[in-house]
Amino acid sequence: DIVMTQTPLSSPVTLGQPASISCRSSQSLVHSDGNTYLSWLQQRPGQPPRLLIYKISNRFSGVPDRFSGSGAGTDFTLKISRVEAEDVGVYYCMQATQFPLTFGGGTKVEIK
Amino acid sequence: EVQLLESGGGLVQPGGSLRLSCAASGFTFSSYAMSWVRQPPGKGLEWVSVIGGSGSGTYYADSVKGRFTISRDNSKNTLYLLMNSLRAEDTALYYCAKHDLGKAFGPWGQGTLVTVSS
Numbered sequence: 001d002i003v004m005t006q007t008p009l010s011s012p013v014t015l016g017q018p019a020s021i022s023c024r025s026s027q028s029l030v031h032s033d034g035n036t037y038l039s040w041l042q043q044r045p046g047q048p049p050r051l052l053i054y055k056i057s058n059r060f061s062g063v064p065d066r067f068s069g070s071g072a073g074t075d076f077t078l079k080i081s082r083v084e085a086e087d088v089g090v091y092y093c094m095q096a097t098q099f100p101l102t103f104g105g106g107t108k109v110e111i112k
Numbered sequence: 113e114v115q116l117l118e119s120g121g122g123l124v125q126p127g128g129s130l131r132l133s134c135a136a137s138g139f140t141f142s143s144y145a146m147s148w149v150r151q152p153p154g155k156g157l158e159w160v161s162v163i164g165g166s167g168s169g170t171y172y173a174d175s176v177k178g179r180f181t182i183s184r185d186n187s188k189n190t191l192y193l194l195m196n197s198l199r200a201e202d203t204a205l206y207y208c209a210k211h212d213l214g215k216a217f218g219p220w221g222q223g224t225l226v227t228v229s230s
Contacts, residue, residue, distance in 0.1 A: 035214070037214055037215045037216070039214060039215075039216035039217070041157075041217070048207055048220040048221065048222055048223055049157065049207070049217070049220050050219075050220070051212065051216050051217055051218055051219075054212070054213045054214035054215075054216035055213070055214035055216075058213065058214065060212075060213070060216070060218070090156075092156065092157055094157075094216070094217070096211075096214075096215035096216065099162075099171045100159055100171070100172075100173050100174070101147070101159040101162070102159065103156060103157045103158070103159065104156075105156050106156045106157075
């Protein structure tokens, strides 16, 4: 199974400042079809997860442009350019390159 | 608007069975793979199972293989998860999710809570 490791576990951020979350996979996420199926999800308190980014860097419908994804192979990053109060929650990376699909353990973004 | 509505959760004794349902609307249901994902209280996300749009391909997490069965009825736009031989560690909020762009999980339902306890 592909293990997804996220750092940090928790990220206290000042409003208006940037935040960055790292996700590392135990093996390359490049699929045989050439795509890399790495996505990022946000889970606000008491809410179901919400898709932010798919295939490393593509923002899903309705996602603000302050969210961006980057990376390749086994190392990926989610960045929030200027954190807003509504961004508080837990963020997960997920790989869909290989079964079983696996998630990172989550990174909690909170306001200082 | 895509909507997913899970139902069927509840309290069940260890060894018991439960069938979850997920009613889908707002998209061509038969065109999309669907998954079940669960989240134990206060913990992270765990993928459970996936089924192809036509219902022909299914995969399971090792933790549920042989006990859970995923199925779908495209005429009713409904996804199912039959859970047998339930264990305390199956206690979780169960979400259904649509495989969207880049095989990522698009809109999610609100989930249905399964509690396995005597």
